[in-house]
Amino acid sequence: MESRLLRPYAWALVLLLFIPVSAILEFASPGVPVFAAAGLAIVPLAWFMGIATEEIGKHAGPGVGGLLNATFGNATELIIALFALAEGLQDIVKASLTGSIIGNLLLVLGLSMVAGGLRHKSQSFSREASGIHTTMLLVAVIGLIMPALYVYSAGAAGALRLVVLDEMSIGIAAILFAVYLFGLLFSLRTHRDIFNPVAETPERPRMALRTAVLVLLVSAALVALESELLVGSLQAAQASLGLTDLFLGVIVLAIVGNAAEHGSAVLMAVRNKMDLSLAVAMTSTTQIALFVAPVLVFASLFTAQVMTLDFEVFELVSVALATAVLASVVSDGRSNWYEGVLLVMVYAMLGVVFYLHP
């Protein structure tokens, strides 16, 4: 194992201490402390899941490896969301989806461009890859806007309206999922070269396959455990801290669920690998919108209530505007520190609004 693989382990091992801490706190002092400890414990586990998935991918070869990364890339968010869904916290789940999208587009990419831009005057990346990601995002945004528009234009609630909304949500989820599957075919098979401009030499695995599978399974199990603690203490924490559903889902949960992506995207940017940095952040975003959201709708069919895709107008406008500002930033295939600052500032404005919104 090389030292640069070991370095991140240092902080990760420290944060792993929050696993027992959160379990102990659950009995000693539920509420905010458990919420904080479980949130911190998830960060290193997500990181280990990422590494293990990558290692399994190296053993399996590029095609299957890409598929694995695409499917397990947002496993953390998916697990947290499934636990919250089982608790009936649909509004928070939906808020955490929009939060992940906004956070990846604005905070992760913004910080990456700032960090990279402080070292490099101008950084370039593939306009073709970022253009397709932007269009995919736009398609997802359209899918998320339509049900809310239906609710808005259909007026007062009624039984018929709810049935239609369920059908509409399931139909749109199916279409978004199809967009996702076609996207896999496109990016992993027919147009692999767009997303991998350099003909990379296959990397040697740094873990035995058996170890990697074991790490993946143990991490996933621990993420599930911590997610249960996190979701269980969520409402108590919310009450003590006086946070709104929107702020909690959009800002807090989204940062916890995406912490691993944050780290690696910024690291790539500093190393002037802006293509990889963008790929991490944008792939994660399109996965949330085109894979995680539809899967949650399908999963909700087994709960008491369908998770409909009608988001709050604030969330929708935020996602749409984040997509627009990102499209404007990446359209020229180059980035600099100020474009990063602009993205972060938009995130700050949305944070102010979600914090103050009653």
Next chain:
Amino acid sequence: MESRLLRPYAWALVLLLFIPVSAILEFASPGVPVFAAAGLAIVPLAWFMGIATEEIGKHAGPGVGGLLNATFGNATELIIALFALAEGLQDIVKASLTGSIIGNLLLVLGLSMVAGGLRHKSQSFSREASGIHTTMLLVAVIGLIMPALYVYSAGAAGALRLVVLDEMSIGIAAILFAVYLFGLLFSLRTHRDIFNPVAETPERPRMALRTAVLVLLVSAALVALESELLVGSLQAAQASLGLTDLFLGVIVLAIVGNAAEHGSAVLMAVRNKMDLSLAVAMTSTTQIALFVAPVLVFASLFTAQVMTLDFEVFELVSVALATAVLASVVSDGRSNWYEGVLLVMVYAMLGVVFYLHP
């Protein structure tokens, strides 16, 4: 007459049989069968009108020819819409306008890109031409949004509000028509080269001028006849099939009115002439928004009620989002099968929503 001109005649001649069929059905069994037969009969007639216009254009020389194509290119939609307007079916007329726009941008271009992309890994086209079309569309969208926004923000209906809405619609129609006229001057005179990158050798006409004029007049007369049958049976068909005004106008009428464009745009894409494919679909769209819509407003001044330009919020959002996703797809001057799939999927989502919308 060459054989490649004859080939499309085969299906066209078969579909022409629906002219007598629709006339007979009108007496035998009005409603859905007449609606279907008249819809099918219009398809080959629109095709013949297109060919005749093109042939007259070849006799008249490039300048006048371009003008003829620009003016008669959407004659079918215009004729159907005028008949529906005379019947007072303003909502359906407006829905068919937005449907034509959405259908051309998403379905026609999407299918073209898929069909072309299955044969060619990547297809390129002029960014300058597609950029100007996109901006023209955006200007039209702005014109269509404003009256609806006025209605929304002016609140409850009143006599004053209606007068203002009429004036606003006429004023905006006049401006959109001016945009159209300036656009003709631009594309046919001062900047002809942008839209015709290759200095084409003038094509030899394949019909005598007299034949072409005759074909045009007879086809137009038959389109008028079938449009009357179509519009006359429309409400009965709507009732039997349980379709909403929106779905009928946006999806069904729009497909009938644009079937000819669909065919030729896809054909061009398969032959890797993506510039022509885009030109057919985008010129048709801007004509609908900048020529057909204003002309209908002016024509409605001779009916009982002005056709105001306040569209349903669903239609407006759909047109705006279709424009945005198209702009994102064409911005890099290249297309592939997946971008086509994305456009078609957006069309599918809008179809689901318009179908379910009560």
Next chain:
Amino acid sequence: MESRLLRPYAWALVLLLFIPVSAILEFASPGVPVFAAAGLAIVPLAWFMGIATEEIGKHAGPGVGGLLNATFGNATELIIALFALAEGLQDIVKASLTGSIIGNLLLVLGLSMVAGGLRHKSQSFSREASGIHTTMLLVAVIGLIMPALYVYSAGAAGALRLVVLDEMSIGIAAILFAVYLFGLLFSLRTHRDIFNPVAETPERPRMALRTAVLVLLVSAALVALESELLVGSLQAAQASLGLTDLFLGVIVLAIVGNAAEHGSAVLMAVRNKMDLSLAVAMTSTTQIALFVAPVLVFASLFTAQVMTLDFEVFELVSVALATAVLASVVSDGRSNWYEGVLLVMVYAMLGVVFYLHP
């Protein structure tokens, strides 16, 4: 003093006559005549302030000069707005802000592209500079949309809502101001070359420093005087002419406040210096949104009522659409007369709507 500096003085000296005229009219016949005379008197004064600022900048060197231009570039609008704010005319102040943005983006740039395009078939400019300006504008638009969205979604007015709206406006103003400051650092320090593609030789001052400072101070004082007359007669003029707050602020005041920019941007375009023309119009626009608007919010803390950033939905949609159409026009780094016509036509449509809106 060179002759080309003298030429604009001819018309300016004539317009200066409106200073005494406006003062005399104030006593003789208040209302529309005073309003018109004060409006006309401000135009040459704004021009002199611009020249004086530029001259001081030449003495001070490029860095400080850029800062001066950036800060005093919109001094006229700022002075008029401060007087109107002191009178409690918040709605008109806000309308004049959106009017300045729309006017600069659509009317100034549109006329520039038309004037330049009539002489030059196609004009090119830096995509990088226009791209960053577009993104800055988009960030400002997001900041302006959020408070209005809050008001819309929070429903009925209440004391809590107003407090939240005040806090939100102050928070967003602070963030927009930070965007402005970082933008100065970016454009004047770290990435100066993007906005000054040609390594310019420092121009020789054409005025002594003392003269320039004197001209600046006297002009500013006279602008303040005329602004008081303008604002004082505004409501009388509005009543006699039957204009709405929106039309007055968005169209009339905005044209008066930006007349100087209009002239110089068009002049640059005719001389085929499209980069400078764009820089004048777009820098002025971002300054309004990122500097003048926040400063007015901060200044309003010393008046009876905080100037909140919740704009009318019509204004917001207009600003957002103007930004979108501008982004579409400048995205390819080239302009022609028709793109200018498209911008002016959008302005005309907005003018119709604001004029008719009750």
